[in-house]
Amino acid sequence: MSTAVDSALGRVGLGRSPDAPLNGHAAPDHENGNWDEQFLPPPLRIDDYNRAQKIESRLSGLVLSGATLSRVSDVFERELERGLKEESSSLQMENTYVPELPNGTEEGLFLALDLGGTNFRVLLLELRAGQLVREDVKHYHINQALRLGPGEDLFNFLADCVQDFVRSEGMDKESLSLGFTFSFPMRQHSISSGELITWTKSFKCSGMNGVDVAGLLQQCLHARGLDITVRVLLNDTTGTLMAGAQIDPNVGIGVILGTGSNGCYMERASRVQHWEAAHARVHDVCVDVEWGAFGDNGCLDFIRTDIDREVDQHSLLAASFTFEKYIGGKYLGEVLRCSLAALGRVGLFPAVPPPGSLLTEHLSLFEEENCSGGWSRTLFVLQQACGEEARLGPEEALITQHVAQLISNRAAQLASVCIAALIRRMDRPLTGVAVDGSVYKCHPRISTLMNKYIALLAPNHKFTLMGAEDGSGKGSALTAAIAARVAANNPS
DSSP: OHHHHHTOOOOOOOOOOOOOOOOSTTOTTGGGSHHHHTTSOOOOOOSOHHHHHHHHHHTGGGOOOHHHHHHHHHHHHHHHHHHHTTOSOSOOOEEOOOOOOOOSOOOEEEEEEEESSSEEEEEEEEEETTEEEEEEEEEEEOOHHHHHSBHHHHHHHHHHHHHHHHHHTTOTTSOEEEEEEEOSOEEEEETTEEEEOOOOTTOOOBSOTTOBHHHHHHHHHHHTTOOEEEEEEEOHHHHHHHHHHHHOTTEEEEEEESSSEEEEEEEEGGGOOOOOSOOTTOOEEEEEOOGGGTTTTSTTGGGOOHHHHHHHHTSTTTTSOTTHHHHOTTTHHHHHHHHHHHHHHTTSSSOOOOTTSSOHHHHHHHHHHHHHTOOHHHHHHHHHHHOTTSOOOHHHHHHHHHHHHHHHHHHHHHHHHHHHHHHHHHOOSEEEEEEESHHHHHOSSHHHHHHHHHHHHSTTOEEEEEEOOOIIIIIHHHHHHHHHHHHHHSOO
8 A cells, every 4th residue: 555655656736826026135036937936845746646636726825935925025024114113013013122132241140930821930040151050940830710810819829939939949038130021912111011912822811901010020029028129021032032142142033933933133222113211322122023913904814725714713812813823833733634624625635624633743743754754653643633434544644744744834934934034134244043932843844944945035144043942931031130231331
């Protein structure tokens, strides 16, 4: 059976999404005709040529040509400029008020509180000459009642956990600075204050409208008699940038590519409209793009497929976080499932996998086996997802691997569009990009694809992609140290 499949007699060219004119700067060498083709994934190879043709046609919307990606890039740049000017945009372009990157002089003991999911951490980190020399950490679980109840209850719980942690360290009487990693969209008013814009993930606490989350945490800490000062409020993307820049001073962009996705970068302070603090001496400032919501205003509808609409319709946050649903680990497995279901409904696949039956970890597994030339593990997972009554064989496993490849390729392309646009905008001799997140770490091909596509979309710009660990912990401590250094150098 495998011999017949592996002979791969069928070979079909991929269809393309509707194209738009190239924007010149993205690909100056496109006239030779090869540039556009380099974005196309390999064709489906199965024995049944007619079936392969029909599958390719049905899924052609998942295939983005270079011209279409160039159009996405133009839209991203337009939305970026609007966001910086505080005009209507799907990009928040939030001023984080972080004015510097690590320079190797960061010193001291710092607490870090990392809130972004059902499990969160309190950390004690010691920096010497910018290097992390000590890290103590304790994990705590946030139950559903706290995640959905009054916000004040949640923050009192966080303060209780901080108190428990410093007592376990024998430091409950000491004066400490804290970096608060709050990985939810927020509107910052300074480096140490900001308001929640919207809860995401599994949180929906009430009573948080207009509340300064750092101020509320500070209040709860003081109520427990703790001499702990919240020095920095940041999200995990900013922390990733800081953690990356501590390793490589060329790093100027931070990216999260995990359950969700986001990016931040160092922007010229003069280009940023929103300021609520003195910034006469600030040359650059970290801007949090919040690109997960890119396209929420309809500006990316030209790449949206019926499959994407189905994923969105059945998501917890329908009609929001549009871009994240193309590239985030929370959604890629469902994009795969909906794609196979779409084939099943028109008789091109022998089953319609039920909702939730395929996860992003399965997509990564299918890609891994595709790279090695096998299909047996794919078939096993597929049979479990679709049920034993489904008549599945090696050809269905190869089709599934192909669909996973299309989805992975599109995710890598769209993430690369945003990164390449920031690289071109910063226009440095060499721009380092620090990336963290489960999709980047665990997907077998994503980093290779991103290197390829960023190079195509930002020609004549040197860049490096590097993994950065624990931006929400280490990055938080580094940012708190930077805030202390800036305050010492600029006494009010």
